[in-house]
Amino acid sequence: MTRQPPRGVLLDLGGVVFVGDTPLPGALEAVARLRSAGAGLRFLTNTTRRTAATLRADMARIGLEIAPDELLTPAQLARDYLVRHRLSPLLLVHRNLETEFEGIAPNGPLAVVIGDAADGFTYQRLNAAYRALEEGAVFLALAENRNFRDADGELSLDAGAFVRALEYASRRKATVLGKPAPEFFRLALESLGCAACETAMIGDDAEADIGGALKAGIPGILVRTGKYHPGDEKMLDQPPTHIASDLTAAVAWILVNH
Numbered sequence: 001m002t003r004q005p006p007r008g009v010l011l012d013l014g015g016v017v018f019v020g021d022t023p024l025p026g027a028l029e030a031v032a033r034l035r036s037a038g039a040g041l042r043f044l045t046n047t048t049r050r051t052a053a054t055l056r057a058d059m060a061r062i063g064l065e066i067a068p069d070e071l072l073t074p075a076q077l078a079r080d081y082l083v084r085h086r087l088s089p090l091l092l093v094h095r096n097l098e099t100e101f102e103g104i105a106p107n108g109p110l111a112v113v114i115g116d117a118a119d120g121f122t123y124q125r126l127n128a129a130y131r132a133l134e135e136g137a138v139f140l141a142l143a144e145n146r147n148f149r150d151a152d153g154e155l156s157l158d159a160g161a162f163v164r165a166l167e168y169a170s171r172r173k174a175t176v177l178g179k180p181a182p183e184f185f186r187l188a189l190e191s192l193g194c195a196a197c198e199t200a201m202i203g204d205d206a207e208a209d210i211g212g213a214l215k216a217g218i219p220g221i222l223v224r225t226g227k228y229h230p231g232d233e234k235m236l237d238q239p240p241t242h243i244a245s246d247l248t249a250a251v252a253w254i255l256v257n258h
Contacts, residue, residue, distance in 0.1 A: 008040045008194035009254065010185070010218070012203035013059070015226015016247055020151030023062050026248035031064060035253055039217045040192045040223055043071050044185075044201075046143035046178040046208060047093040048115030048159065052076055064160065071186055074142035075100040076177030078113055087111040087138055092129045094118055100124075110135075114166065114174070115142035116159040125163065133170040141174035145208055151238055179205070180212025189218075200241070200258050202250045206232035210240045219258060221250045 010016065011108045017027045034041060043066055052073050056066050075097055082089055082101070087099050088108040093115040101113070133139055139165045140155060150156040163174050178184055191197060196217035203209020204226030210233075213220040219241035222233055233240050242257070244250035 008189070008192040008199040009034050009044065009251075010042050010044050010188055010199060010201040010213070011247075012179075012201075012205065012209050012226075013043055013055075015149045015204035015228070016202060016223055017043075017064060018059075019153070019226060020060070020061060020175045021062065023064070024246065028063050028068060028245065030247040030251040032257070037255055040194065041070055044179060044188055044209075045071070045073055046145055046205075048074060048142045048178075049096055049118065050096055054096065065182045067189065072184065072191070074184070075115070077177040077184065077187070078140055078142055081140065082111060082113075084109075085138070087114045090129060090132050090137065092117055092120070092125055094120060099177050099180060109138070109252045111138035111140055112166070113142065114163055116148075116174070117162070118148040118213070121162055121224055126166070130166055130169050133166065133172055139166070139170070139172050139174045141176045141178075143178035143208070144174070144176050145205060147227055149204075155227060180215065182212070182230075184218050185212060185216035185218060190217075198226075200254050202244075204228045206235055206240070211236050212240055214240075220227045221254065223247060223250050 052071055059066050066157045082104055086108045088106050088110055089110050090110055094117050110132055112132050144160040144163045145158040146160045147155045148158050150252035201213035202221045204241045205222050210222045221244055222240040223244050223246055225246050242253050
């Protein structure tokens with residue numbers, strides 16, 4: 001009997017497909033193998049320094065073509081949330097991401113939207129966000145990752161520490177829109193038209209990628225690239241479905257075992 005490929009595969013981008021502006025060895029070929037096998041793909045990224053359009057263009061430059069409906073970002077969800085609830089954003093995000101929120105009505109109740117602002121995490125901006133939260137603003141976090149593998153090959157601080165700082169100061173809990181939020185994974189499954197058991201998630205972040213997928217009922221394959229550090233899997237309530245050396249090995253395992 002011929003084994004059928006998984007109906008859908010969810011892939012993280014940074015640290016799995018590329019680092020900086022360079023694809024990881026074999027990653028583009030691995031994605032192409034999934035497409036050839038007939039698997040539907042969705043790229044789930046917590047990257048909040050680039051718009052979805054910019055990210056797709058950057059991926060095209062390194063040889064990875066991603067259709068608009070194949071990419072899910074927290075900023076897209078945040079914009080939908082703001083429009084749906086008629087909220088006006090107080091943005092604490094990277095300046096490159098601000099265009100993602102253009103055209104939203106400025107006269108609604110306020111919502112603090114925090115992502116990876118990088119050098120934009122100044123005291124003045126953090127304090128303005130804190131004061132808005134004290135006045136009752138809605139609190140939205142695009143992601144809460146601890147770190148990411150930066151373009152220089154070293155780990156850099158991600159938005160999570162700053163989300164926690166505002167949570168601590170305001171005694172408020174942020175609504176997280178990106179991974180590991182269950183809604184993020186639910187939307188990906190809905191977009192693919194797949195059940196959780198028909199899908200697999202490949203990521204380098206044990207908490208956000210794999211922990212989030214497993215809680216959503218999706219098998220999670222952790223790769224030892226990007227931000228992965230030996231022992232990361234021990235932080236999870238349940239072990240990853242599989243641990244692979246890289247995306248090539250993860251795809252090979254999925255096509256045989258899932």
